[in-house]
Amino acid sequence: MEFIIFLSKLDKEILNLLIEANYVVQENKAECLLSKKIKGLHIFEENKIIICTENAKRNTNYRDKKKQPNKDNFKTEQAIRKALRHEATHAIQKCNNNKILGDIKNLESKLHKSKKKALEYSTFNFSGTYAKEVEAYVLEDKPRKVKKMIEKYCL
DSSP states (O other): OGGGGGOOHHHHHHHHHHHHTTOEEEESOGGGGGOTTOOEEEEGGGTEEEEOHHHHHHHTTOOOTTTSTTOOOHHHHHHHHHHHHHHHHHHHHHHTTTOOSSOHHHHHHHSOGGGHHHHHHHHHHSSOOHHHHHHHHHHTTOHHHHHHHHHHHHO
8 A cells, every 4th residue: 555655653553543443444446536636535334444545646746756856745645644534533433423522613613724625525525424524624633632532432
């Protein structure tokens, strides 16, 4: 799985915890072709997370360092890490009897303005509820919290 090279040490721990919690984590499956905007998916019924590495690379103008060594791929790393944490949050919600963990008003106040469009897209195009998506967008920037919550709710 190519996406692993973009993960931090903490994100690799999140990945390992998801696997320990009986999640299957895959990459670049057919579901990624639904839209070029999709960087990750949580398949609720199958305990499956899909990371759409090719979409993330395309959306962040990834450049192979071997061919263009001066290119910084920070945006690609960030997109893939956030996608994993976002989908991990949905796994945590599933482990919590399909409920969010926080207070929706508090979560909304923490949601960065730049994520409003993504929230609209996710809520409109996928089966996630508004509250679950808000929580996932907030927690994708909090890897330590995501790790602790997987340990608490899924293991």
